[in-house]
Amino acid sequence: xxxxxxxxxxxxxxxxxxxxxxxDEETMxxxxxxxxxxxISKLNTAVSSEKVKGSxxxxxxxxxxxxxxxxxxxxxxxxxxxxxxxxxxxxxKRNGISSELKEKINESFGSFDEMKRVFTTESIGVFGxxxxxxxxxxxxxxxxxxxxxxxxxxxxxxxNYKMFPILCLDLWEHAYYLNYQNKRPDYIxxxxxxxxxxxxxxYWKEYASKKNPVPFE
Ligand code: MN3
Numbered sequence: 010x011x012x013x014x015x016x017x018x019x020x021x022x023x024x025x026x027x028x029x030x031x032x033d034e035e036t037m038x039x040x041x042x043x044x045x046x047x048x049i050s051k052l053n054t055a056v057s058s059e060k061v062k063g064s065x066x067x068x069x070x071x072x073x074x075x076x077x078x079x080x081x082x083x084x085x086x087x088x089x090x091x092x093x094x095x096x097x098x099x100x101x102k103r104n105g106i107s108s109e110l111k112e113k114i115n116e117s118f119g120s121f122d123e124m125k126r127v128f129t130t131e132s133i134g135v136f137g138x139x140x141x142x143x144x145x146x147x148x149x150x151x152x153x154x155x156x157x158x159x160x161x162x163x164x165x166x167x168x169n170y171k172m173f174p175i176l177c178l179d180l181w182e183h184a185y186y187l188n189y190q191n192k193r194p195d196y197i198x199x200x201x202x203x204x205x206x207x208x209x210x211x212y213w214k215e216y217a218s219k220k221n222p223v224p225f226e
Contacts, residue, residue, distance in 0.1 A: 016226070073165055
């Protein structure tokens with residue numbers, strides 16, 4: 010008998026306290042150990058009860074044709090998997106943007122600061138719960154896109170356009186409320202300090218620039 014994919018919560022690539030003072034330990038514990046874990050257990054329940062087969066990327070790409078439960082929880086699992094990886098306590102990695110990605114950002118936005126400004130403005134403007142993404146568009150330039158709930162730019166027909174994401178920011182209140190309460194702009198400003206630009210550069214070079222999604226399982 011064939012079985013359905015079982016999804017697992019991976020450990021964070023750093024300690025829960027590692028991103029302080031920008032993101033506090035308690036938020037990281039709840040966000041990873043409770044919120045992300047719940048998306049995974051609900052996803053496992055949904056794929057087995059609905060008898061839906063496929064990898065996480067299969068579910069993400071076809072999310073529009075699947076149940077709300079699978080769409081939301083597959084998105085929740087994928088989005089958080091990327092989010093943990095694009096942050097780091099390591100200062101060398103934080104400053105590790107490749108010259109190629111820097112050039113690509115300049116080409117698409119005019120400058121790195123302008124990309125940051127657009128991303129920040131988009132993040133402040135997300136109404137309710139959602140995410141903001143930096144990724145490669147179909148025309149090969151980089152784009153910035155926001156999404157609602159756990160939607161993801163890899164989901165066909167769900168966001169304004171399709172994009173291969175390399176960087177994302179979680180704008181659900183659970184991502185920042187303990188430390189920042191209603192001050193979302195302060196959370197966004199802080200978050201820029203912990204971005205793992207070495208990893209984002211790697212995701213761009215190895216996957217998104219070739220129009221491949223960064224794989225998570
Ligand atoms: Mn979250």
